[in-house]
Amino acid sequence: MSGIDYQKQAQDYYHKAPLIILGSGASAAHGMSGMGALAKHLIAHTDTAGLSAAEMEAWEKFCQVLNDGVDLESALHQVAVTEELTSRIIKTTWSLISSEDIQIFHESLQNQAMFPLSRLLEHMFESSLKIINIVTTNYDRLAEYACDQGRVHHYTGFTHGFFRQLAAPTEITSSRRVNIWKVHGSLDWFKSPLEDIVALSNIQGIPANYKPEIVTPGTKKYQTTHLEPYRSIINNADLAITSASSYLCIGYGFNDEHIQPKLMVKCLRQKSPITIITYALSEAAKKLILDGKTQNYLAIERGATDDQSIVYSSMDKTPLTVEKNIWSLDGYLSLIM
Template identity: 55%
Template structure:
């Protein structure tokens, strides 16, 4: 290991030893082929049928589709156009119908691939120490974090009990010496409402049974309206407490474009000198602004270089980016710095 890489490894290990909260962004799921916002936007245009809606609703949908076709990203389009509740329901259903089969396919692949989830290996390594609880915060709907835990036989909690038809419970309802808490601030593919208020969690459903509605929050304005309701309200409250108490964060594929997560993260890193590691395929402009313009004093950020086997490292300990001829930008590659 050359001198620069050794210093980077020491910094990564130091931050790791402060028991970071893990933040999973959409990039963590994209690595497994799950559709991102661009593919979702195309899917919505192609599949959402508004022919039964009233003329005003159809007009708002046409305006929304025009924005997407003009290259406006999905989140921005949903901020510009407030869709009627009936169309919003159809958007939620179409989102679930796109992502759920992809999620289940990854689960099926994991049954024959023990090394499919580097996250599971990382969690197992964490829990082999004196640490008894690990917190993961994510805006992703998929269940990859849950699958990673189960791959390594790790007890995990998402706000619900165990079984075929699960209900909401507090996290200490079931005692475990080692536990991973997964705070899903925008919902999950296995959360549903029955009627208007009852909430259930049904694992690995291949279709939506009559009378159920997926509990996932769409981007845009609706995201901020719905997260004041349960179960989002309690989950966000718990995740806020976790973020405020932490001294270190490990961000995997997180673009720093979600206000439910990043506001407290920014405050802790800028005002309390908390440590942050960001590993991703490519740093977003929001991530760069946070790291390089936001008074963050302790950071390590790594993105892919020109090839999969090269990395660009930005560190609060270096005056300029460092090029490394190996993969330390993916989670599996990053773990080589820790172990």
Template identity: 55%
Template sequence: MADFDFYKQAQKYFQMHPAIVLGSGASAAFKLSGMGALATHLVSSIQADDESELKAWEAFKSALMSGKDLESALHEVRLSENLTKQVVVRTWELLNPEDKQVFYNSLTQNDFFPLSKLISGLFRSAINQIDIVTTNYDRLAEYAAEQAGFHHYTGFTHGYRRLQAPPDAVKTTRIVNILKVHGSLDWFSSPLGDVIGLNQIDEIPPNHQPQIVTPGIEKYSLTYKEPFRSIIQLADAAIRKNNSYLCVGFGFNDIHIQEKLIERCKRHDAAITLITWELSPASRKFLLSGEVKNFIAIERGVSDEQSIIYSSELDSPMTVDGDYWSLSGYLNLVM
């Protein structure tokens, strides 16, 4: 009976046409490097230019060695402009080849992206827009939308050299809005000072700088600039206008997304579904506080074929056989 109740609740939230929130866990499923691998890469590849930079970089490495995660270490130590640019470039150089490999792998498998199935399923209704809000730099959401056969909008026009544009610049009967609040691997500041989108390139063009918001203090100042400011406003609007949210691998550790989500769920009783490998401490605190009236959270059990379910309709967590914690497993439950 408990399984049946959970099934009905999951179906109910899904039928409300949720906005989708993608966290780092959504990319980890495709073997893209996470914060740990990025920290290792940065330590091995970045060089300080002078004594003051060396002192700051050694302090950063000491923070990592003491057990702090990458974001905490970069918050603790203020890096020079040169070191900050190196962090951005080295991050791009690590993730871009991995991202492109995912794209190549998807070309021969029509069911490669569970997100494609989700997009197609949501568009079987009368809705003509799907909102995806993400902190990820990678282009997996864009690839998934195209594999499903739908156009997407990321804040730019279409083409090989894309310019910033408002949402109504891309007109189609159905569209996936992919709102990347921390930037994207294909965003670059140009020599003209604007930000453009360049598709599937192997190297950073001369006099261009990747526009991705890496962890640390600078992430908050950079997001006041374009195109981040406009994208965050669109993401806020997408969250406000929806009453149901499907979070995939999102840990509720990012101020640019979580505040509006928390407000909608606590003050307006919006429904939220979270599927993930493991609930983060912030997720547990938020969902299990007793202030969220409509939620389902599913994490992996002791194996891939076991799920632990937390629900506003259950007094205590429930362990069940079956993969409901991954996106593909969850979709088998609701579609």
């Protein structure tokens, strides 16, 4: 690929105002736990008091499957867990991710340059863009914090304030806005005692009689996402994906049935350009993008060290090794700014 100018390719794709897709790798860059660490935390900390014998049996089987090295999503598909057990798994997941999320928020108060995503959004808004769409599978609020640091208004499907209620995109207007479509829910979403979904901005724990609204991997994921607010959020994410003319995937593994189908149709049928930056390309990403029929792609993963990157481009079938970090969001920004 020596003849290929990957920097020019990155800039061309970027100038088409990409929709941003954030995967777990985007949060891992800030020290958030991935699926592996979450699995260990679940085994160690899930409250099993008062479970029935059948539930205990399912729980032990679930732990065994995880200990055998099966990933969390597959484990939750393999072992049928009851609603009670699912709700305990959700609570334990919430407590781990929430504590890490709040820790990162506190760090960001001391460090104005903490989120490269802030710089990316500010740079994108230097154009005539009025709205940027982010689609994410993450529960954490790092994208929201990045917006705040970049002095950009964001909308996640709710009104503003401390006790937030569902609101249509037309209800909230500002001259520039980032829409963050959280297809698996968010740490600040809860089912209230009235059975509606609300978002609470400034709480550390789960309020009495409220249930966290995050969708854990596994079989319940697809049942839950037919309900509100997920249905509207996924619908809005679909509309955003369909209307975008370019995509920038940050730490996204291409393993989500809520995002994939529309995205792949755009890349395959309409040849929309896609840029992927990540620590390591997932098998799914390689299969869909590199070995698939995607026409216009630029994928960059970490090489042997942090200061090495491997570049895959639709312009050349041979990967190129570059002796600098362009695989992280910080590194990628050096290509386009």
